[in-house]
Amino acid sequence: MIIQSKRVWVSGQFIPAQIEVVDKKVKAVLPYGSKTVDKDYETKRIVPGFLDIHCHGAYGFDTNDANEEGLRNWLKNIPGEGVTGLCPTTITQSVDVLTGAVSNVAKVEQEGYEGAEILGIHFEGPYLDMVYKGAQPEQYIVPPTIEQFKEYQKAANGLIKIITLATETDEDFGLTHYCNDNGVVVSIGHSAATYDQAVLAVANGAKSMTHIYNGMTPFNHRNNGLIGAAFRFRDVFGEVICDGNHSTTAALNILFNSKGRDYTIMVSDALMAKGSPAGSKFIFGGNEIEIYPDGSAHLTSTKNLAGSTLRLNEGLRILVEEAQVPFDAALNACTLNPARLLKIDDRKGKIGAGYDADLVVLNDDYSVVQTYCRGKESI
Numbered sequence: 001m002i003i004q005s006k007r008v009w010v011s012g013q014f015i016p017a018q019i020e021v022v023d024k025k026v027k028a029v030l031p032y033g034s035k036t037v038d039k040d041y042e043t044k045r046i047v048p049g050f051l052d053i054h055c056h057g058a059y060g061f062d063t064n065d066a067n068e069e070g071l072r073n074w075l076k077n078i079p080g081e082g083v084t085g086l087c088p089t090t091i092t093q094s095v096d097v098l099t100g101a102v103s104n105v106a107k108v109e110q111e112g113y114e115g116a117e118i119l120g121i122h123f124e125g126p127y128l129d130m131v132y133k134g135a136q137p138e139q140y141i142v143p144p145t146i147e148q149f150k151e152y153q154k155a156a157n158g159l160i161k162i163i164t165l166a167t168e169t170d171e172d173f174g175l176t177h178y179c180n181d182n183g184v185v186v187s188i189g190h191s192a193a194t195y196d197q198a199v200l201a202v203a204n205g206a207k208s209m210t211h212i213y214n215g216m217t218p219f220n221h222r223n224n225g226l227i228g229a230a231f232r233f234r235d236v237f238g239e240v241i242c243d244g245n246h247s248t249t250a251a252l253n254i255l256f257n258s259k260g261r262d263y264t265i266m267v268s269d270a271l272m273a274k275g276s277p278a279g280s281k282f283i284f285g286g287n288e289i290e291i292y293p294d295g296s297a298h299l300t301s302t303k304n305l306a307g308s309t310l311r312l313n314e315g316l317r318i319l320v321e322e323a324q325v326p327f328d329a330a331l332n333a334c335t336l337n338p339a340r341l342l343k344i345d346d347r348k349g350k351i352g353a354g355y356d357a358d359l360v361v362l363n364d365d366y367s368v369v370q371t372y373c374r375g376k377e378s379i
Contacts, residue, residue: 001375004032005041005361009048010351012328019046021357024374028353041361044369047331048351049084049358050312051338053162054122054211054239054267056089058274058309062284063088063121065272066100071108076115077275079371079378081311084358085117085348087162089269091285092125092136095148102156109159115378117358119342120161123152124210127175128190129166134215135299135306136190137285144175153184160184161342164210166191167201180205185341187239190215191226198229208237208341211269212255213247214305231258237341239267242315242333243308244322245296252323261329265337266315271297274309317366 001021008017008029016032056063059077061070071088078086088105090098102121109118125136127144142148144165153160162185163175170176176186188201189210194217198206209216209230217225230238231254240247240255246269247255256264268274271289273282278293281300284307288300297307312334319330339349347356357375360368371378 002035002037003039003041003046003359004037005046006032006043008046008351009331014045019351019357019359021372021375024357024376026351026353026355026357029351041369045362045364046351047360047362048335048349049360049371049373050082050316050334051085051119051348052083052268052270052312052334053087053119053265053338053342054089054124055086055270056091056284056307057272058270060272060276062272063090063105064093064097064101064285066097066104068104068108071104072113075113075118078116079373080368082313082360082362082368082371083116084360084371084373084378085119087120087122088118089122089124092128092133092140093285094140098126098152099155102152102160106155106157106159110157115373117373118159119344121156121159122162122164123160124164125190127163127165127169129169129192131192132166132190132215132217134190135285135287135289135304137287144170146175146178149175149178162187162208164189165206166193167206168193168197173201173204176201176205180207188216188226192217193226195224195226195229198226198233202233202236206236208239208265210239211246211267212238212240213251214241230255234259235263237263237265237337239265241269241308241310242266242319242323243268243295243310244318245294246305246308249318249323252319253325256319256323256325256329256333261326261332262337262340264329264333265341266312266319266330266333268310268312268315269307270309271307273297274311276309313360313362313366313368
């Protein structure tokens with residue numbers, strides 16, 4: 001298969017080019033018009049596939065549900081917003097529920113599925129802080145132990161690739177060290193850590209921060225907190241929910257200006273409510289949530305934010321058009337940077353020979369024309 005456009009994203013710029021795909025990979029990137037093509041997208045933008053490394057579910061499915069068909073339906077339909085790879089994300093719950101959740105992802109991953117690729121599991125909780133727990137059910141929050149995490153990883157068949165952890169609760173950074181030594185990214189989140197505690201967490205292996213601005217100690221010029229750490233740690237990755245609700249577009253701009261184009265990661269933190277109309281109510285982590293007209297999800301009991309229904313192509317639009325983040329930095333945030341964090345940037349996050357043929361064709365209004373998941377048309 002060969003497709004082409006006068007705007008293909010290569011090496012941080014749009015160029016006229018053809019993309020030749022063979023056996024799910026990009027075989028070659030050729031000058032525009034050099035060969036007969038299967039599809040000419042003319043002036044539409046072709047960019048790498050989007051990667052969402054923090055997302056709980058969509059279309060009525062939540063990762064904790066442990067429902068095979070729900071997961072398959074999510075993976076099959078999510079390319080409609082340009083996503084070609086994701087990390088199904090858990091929420092704090094009982095041992096039985098979490099074990100079932102990660103086992104379900106492992107089973108589907110082994111048996112096969114259509115659509116976006118499972119990049120691994122993001123294990124958010126249960127090792128979190130009680131004050132900054134957000135919508136995580138406090139009755140299931142527990143201190144971290146290596147022994148328990150090993151059991152979860154065994155049930156997941158080694159698929160847990162990211163863990164969100166309140167590192168200040170990790171005695172002597174025991175689990176942080178274990179995860180770092182075994183290829184699991186430790187991300188500081190839902191945490192009451194001070195700036196100084198964050199420095200030590202990074203020194204002991206933490207490599208990212210979970211949904212910056214939310215679920216963490218605030219910034220003050222004399223008490224810098226985790227938000228201050230996010231600004232200061234230029235070579236530590238940081239997720240941010242780019243829906244304009246979890247933080248203002250000005251705050252998004254400030255974060256990108258601080259961290260630059262190489263370490264900020266756009267995430268949706270999307271819930272099972274994604275794809276449902278405003279007013280819909282769901283149970284998330286044992287708590288009832290309601291979808292507001294702006295797409296945000298709130299606990300019905302406290303009205304606090306509980307997550308989003310963000311589509312990643314819309315997140316890209318918000319970053320560029322509203323937050324005034326440069327296009328290359330915004331695109332890196334949902335392509336190359338998450339690939340680098342997961343150490344899969346040798347096959348994901350770019351358009352180039354040898355990379356997976358994960359491609360998104362965008363209109364100028366950021367709507368998705370077509371998504372190719374490993375070379376296959378997926379919408």
